[in-house]
Amino acid sequence: MFKQYTMELAGRTLRVDIGRVCAQANGAALMHYGDTVVLSTATASKEPREGIDFFPLSVEFEEKMYAAGKIPGGFNKREGKASENAILTSRVIDRPMRPLFPKDYRNDVTLNNMVMSVDTECRPELLAMIGSAVATCISDIPFDGPCATTQIGLVNGEFVVNPSQAQWQDGDLQLTVASTKQKVIMIEAGANEVPEDKMIEAIYMAHDINQTIIEFIDKIVAEVGKEKHSYESCAIPAEMFEAMKQVVSPEEMEVAVFTDDKQTRDKNIDAITEKMKEAFADNEEYLAVLGEAIYQYQKKTVRKMILKDHKRPDGRAIDQIRPLAAEVDIIPRVHGSAMFTRGQTQICDIVTLAPLSEAQKVDGLDENVTTKRYIHHYNFPSYSVGETKPSRGPGRREIGHGALAEKALIPVLPSEEEFPYAIRAVSETFESNGSTSMASTCASCMSLMAAGVPIKRMVAGISCGLVTGDTDDDYIVLTDIQGLEDFFGDMDFKVTGTTEGITAIQMDIKIHGLTRPIVEEAIRRTREARFFIMDNCMKPAIDKPRETVGKYAPKIIQTQIDPAKIGEVVGQRGKVINSIIEECGVKIDITDDGFVSICGVEQAGMDKAMKYIRTIVDEFEEGKIYEGKVVSIKEFGAFVEFAPGKEGMVHISKISNERVNMVEDVLTLGDVVKCKCMGKDKMGRISFSIKDAN
Numbered sequence: 001m002f003k004q005y006t007m008e009l010a011g012r013t014l015r016v017d018i019g020r021v022c023a024q025a026n027g028a029a030l031m032h033y034g035d036t037v038v039l040s041t042a043t044a045s046k047e048p049r050e051g052i053d054f055f056p057l058s059v060e061f062e063e064k065m066y067a068a069g070k071i072p073g074g075f076n077k078r079e080g081k082a083s084e085n086a087i088l089t090s091r092v093i094d095r096p097m098r099p100l101f102p103k104d105y106r107n108d109v110t111l112n113n114m115v116m117s118v119d120t121e122c123r124p125e126l127l128a129m130i131g132s133a134v135a136t137c138i139s140d141i142p143f144d145g146p147c148a149t150t151q152i153g154l155v156n157g158e159f160v161v162n163p164s165q166a167q168w169q170d171g172d173l174q175l176t177v178a179s180t181k182q183k184v185i186m187i188e189a190g191a192n193e194v195p196e197d198k199m200i201e202a203i204y205m206a207h208d209i210n211q212t213i214i215e216f217i218d219k220i221v222a223e224v225g226k227e228k229h230s231y232e233s234c235a236i237p238a239e240m241f242e243a244m245k246q247v248v249s250p251e252e253m254e255v256a257v258f259t260d261d262k263q264t265r266d267k268n269i270d271a272i273t274e275k276m277k278e279a280f281a282d283n284e285e286y287l288a289v290l291g292e293a294i295y296q297y298q299k300k301t302v303r304k305m306i307l308k309d310h311k312r313p314d315g316r317a318i319d320q321i322r323p324l325a326a327e328v329d330i331i332p333r334v335h336g337s338a339m340f341t342r343g344q345t346q347i348c349d350i351v352t353l354a355p356l357s358e359a360q361k362v363d364g365l366d367e368n369v370t371t372k373r374y375i376h377h378y379n380f381p382s383y384s385v386g387e388t389k390p391s392r393g394p395g396r397r398e399i400g401h402g403a404l405a406e407k408a409l410i411p412v413l414p415s416e417e418e419f420p421y422a423i424r425a426v427s428e429t430f431e432s433n434g435s436t437s438m439a440s441t442c443a444s445c446m447s448l449m450a451a452g453v454p455i456k457r458m459v460a461g462i463s464c465g466l467v468t469g470d471t472d473d474d475y476i477v478l479t480d481i482q483g484l485e486d487f488f489g490d491m492d493f494k495v496t497g498t499t500e501g502i503t504a505i506q507m508d509i510k511i512h513g514l515t516r517p518i519v520e521e522a523i524r525r526t527r528e529a530r531f532f533i534m535d536n537c538m539k540p541a542i543d544k545p546r547e548t549v550g551k552y553a554p555k556i557i558q559t560q561i562d563p564a565k566i567g568e569v570v571g572q573r574g575k576v577i578n579s580i581i582e583e584c585g586v587k588i589d590i591t592d593d594g595f596v597s598i599c600g601v602e603q604a605g606m607d608k609a610m611k612y613i614r615t616i617v618d619e620f621e622e623g624k625i626y627e628g629k630v631v632s633i634k635e636f637g638a639f640v641e642f643a644p645g646k647e648g649m650v651h652i653s654k655i656s657n658e659r660v661n662m663v664e665d666v667l668t669l670g671d672v673v674k675c676k677c678m679g680k681d682k683m684g685r686i687s688f689s690i691k692d693a694n
Contacts, residue, residue: 003224007216009033010161010209012122014216016134018224027139027226031131035119037067040131041112044141048106048232053292055105057098061089061128062114068365084399085364089113089125091400093132095508096178096186100144104235109141118365120165126151129178130213137217140226144512147185148213149178150206154194159202161209174407175199175505177206181214183513187493190407193457193501196523203519236293240286244297247279248272253301260314262344262433262483263386269294299488306467307476312485314343319479321462321529324537326442328450335553336451338541340443342533343482344433349443351451352424353553355599357589359422374413375424376406378440384429401437402427405461408441408496408504409448412455419454420556420597434482435463437506441496442538449542452549457498458538462529464522466491468511477521479529491518495526499534554587556599557606563594565617568645576616576645583644584609615643620686622679625693630671633663640675640688650675654689 002019015032022028027042049056063086065072065079072079082090093111101109113128129149137146153163154173168174173194178186184207191199248256256268273294280286286293305311310318322343331337336351360372378401382389394402405427413423425447427440438461445459465481468474468490478485486492490511496504502523507514514522549555561569569590570577581588586600586609596613600606615626628642637651650673655666667673675688 001224005216005220007212009213012162014130016131016220018138018220025135025139026141027135027137029131029134029138031127031134033119033127034122035117036122036124036127037115037117038124038127038131039112039114039116040128040135041110042132042135042139042141043110043112044139045108048234049108052106053234053289053295055098055101055103056108057094057101058108058110059090059094059097059132060110060112061086061093061125062112063124063365064115065365067115067118067124070363073363083362083364084403085125085362087396087399088403089128091396092125092176092186092188093129095188096147096149097132097136097143097145099185099510099512100147100180102142102144102231102233104233105142105231106234107141107231111136115365123151123162123165123168124365126162126176129176134217134220137221138225140229142228142231145180146214146217146221147178147180148210148217149176149186150209150213151176152202152206154191154202159205161205173199173202175202175206177203177210179207179210179214180513181211183515184507184519185509185513187505187507187519189502189505190410191497191502191504192411193498193503195501196527199502199505200520200523204516234289236289236296240289240293241297243280243286244276244293247276248297250301253297254305257298257301257484258305258311258313258315260316260343265313265484266386269298298484302484302488303467306478306485306489307469307474310476312478314482316480318476319525319528321480321532322482324533326446326537326541328446328542333552335550336447336449336453338443338446338450339430340439340446340537341431342435342439342442342480344431345436345439345482346429346431347436347439347443348428348430349440349447350426350428351444351447351453352426353421353451353453353549354424355554355556355587355589355597356416356420356422357587373416373422374406374410375422376402376409376427376440376444377424378402378405378427378429378437380429380432380436384432384436401440404437404494404496404504404506405440405444408461409444409455409459411503412457412459412498414454414456420558421453421554423448423453432483434484434486435480435492435494437461438463438494438496441504442533446538446542449545450550451553452546454545457500458534459496459498459503460530460533460538461494461496461504462526462533464491464493464495464525464529465489466493466509466514466518466522472515475518477518477525479525491522493522493526495523495530497527497530499531552601554599554601555603555606556597557610558598559596559610559613561590561594561596561613561617563592566590566592566594569596569613569616571645579644580609580612584612588613612643612646616646620648620677622677624677626675626677626688627672628675630667630669630673633667633669635663638663638667640673642675648675648677648686648688650688650690654678654687654691657691 017030025041115124152175153160153171172192174190176188325341425444441461465478584605628640632639674693676693
């Protein structure tokens with residue numbers, strides 16, 4: 001039965017159509033917000049997937065180009081692999097919803113969001129987030145919802161709820177907050193150095209709005225929601241844990257896991273695993289789930305020691321940061337490099353500078369093709385965690401980590417006018433034991449400064465963790481979590497920023513939400529830790545951007561020309577500009593408003609190209625001396641090229657103080673000569689003189 005539901009949300013109508021399409025999906029909602037339309041579906045397999053110890057959830061965000069009235073590019077003219085924006089949107093949907101599914105559920109679940117129409121006033125990403133929650137809540141898939149999502153922008157100092165695409169891109173805040181009825185469950189933010197207090201205000205403004213959306217979803221579920229289906233639980237039997245304690249006591253497990261060296265801990269757990277296998281050799285049921293059971297045993301041990309005894313696996317205090325180290329210029333010949341180490345997490349970041357023409361072109365569901373001038377890539381090879389597997393390119397996690405570090409640094413980058421370069425930073429993970437994305441932020445900040453990029457302020461990042469007890473007041477916030485605390489804890493709260501404010505947030509949790517005191521404490525802790533890292537690690541390595549780019553980096557000089565004369569510089573079919581590029585060994589970019597950038601390694605070639613361009617666009621000045629090459633000889637004189645496509649004529653009488661019978665007696669094609677501009681002749685033509693230039 002087709003039913004339609006509406007609510008007013010941030011001054012626009014949110015409409016949900018149920019039962020209109022996709023009747024065979026477990027749950028489906030056709031979402032409308034303004035003229036933006038997204039089809040959200042939730043489907044689950046009938047049986048659990050065998051041989052896995054995790055919940056197999058897949059989230060997709062499909063950008064159909066017809067939604068923006070475009071035909072896809074490329075030979076096939078059809079949508080290809082997911083864009084970076086689609087991947088990041090899928091992650092933002094996944095992160096708040098995953099903890100709300102049962103932990104012992106092993107049926108495959110797919111949440112699919114297909115963008116069918118785009119209204120730039122209503123972002124499809126937001127609609128997909130709400131649509132995924134609606135489709136899952138009304139389905140028969142076990143889910144402890146509803147949850148809701150709101151986005152907040154900051155335009156001219158004022159908060160904007162669910163901003164338009166333009167407000168989202170150009171404002172000072174890009175905040176996404178997901179909530180349940182009681183708590184915040186996900187935060188994602190990019191910010192232009194927004195103060196901590198203002199960020200908290202924005203987070204809880206979004207949380208309050210989420211409550212109205214949850215009431216709306218509850219109403220839909222009450223009318224059309226299906227009864228949740230039963231499923232085969234994959235939880236570890238309680239009696240198995242008791243049997244394991246007889247083989248390895250809690251005290252032995254504590255000794256095994258409480259060490260600051262990841263390799264030592266792994267060896268200890270391997271030894272315990274072998275001991276368990278021997279003890280349960282005749283029990284196939286226990287052996288089948290032994291890996292998950294040992295994981296749960298470790299988790300219970302770590303959580304108990306942290307929460308009850310305030311003891312961390314590596315012996316640190318609750319608010320203590322692991323040992324820090326930083327250095328720059330570790331890679332020769334690159335444009336900028338830095339390495340940042342925090343405990344057993346180590347990132348090497350390399351910066352490459354290039355002319356703006358090499359900025360990344362991004363063709364998405366916006367009205368126009370846009371460009372990314374700053375690109376941050378993050379790589380996570382298997383050797384960084386002591387494993388072996390072939391590299392198959394970046395996965396969703398790597399793309400997400402690179403995007404977070406990119407978001408963290410964009411607010412402090414100089415404008416194109418101040419620094420006319422495209423910039424690529426690549427973070428190579430050398431070693432990983434927790435929060436490599438925050439180490440990437442620190443390393444890339446130093447690498448940018450080493451490359452001579454005049455960033456406004458230093459940026460650092462850190463992550464806080466959480467272990468909770470049975471009540472909302474029973475919790476411990478941990479500064480600078482390592483891998484073990486991330487795996488067994490309840491939260492990964494990453495914050496980057498400067499001394500002035502926050503530039504990015506990414507919060508993941510494994511529980512059903514955070515109270516406001518936890519959020520506020522985590523933000524306070526990360527601020528203190530950022531300042532400590534900058535003062536005690538980063539500044540001793542490099543405290544400000546270098547005055548100039550390195551000797552191996554391309555140099556760029558700029559000039560402004562009359563836009564009406566761009567055609568003269570380019571020439572017919574690019575003949576003029578290409579000849580300058582070839583002769584001078586440079587790259588030249590010209591914007592529509594006449595902004596010219598000349599990029600090269602050799603200063604002499606760049607100066608020559610600049611001289612040519614100025615000669616082409618400037619009017620010849622009477623009395624000024626010019627230098628050019630003889631390109632044509634006639635009976636009456638010679639034509640001299642002062643710049644590609646810019647010539648002048650020297651009459652035979654102006655070649656020498658002595659009588660010249662034939663031009664060839666004095667000049668040869670290719671001769672480089674100095675000429676003086678003599679002004680206009682009787683016919684209004686510009687004339688030149690060689691004899692008056694000497």
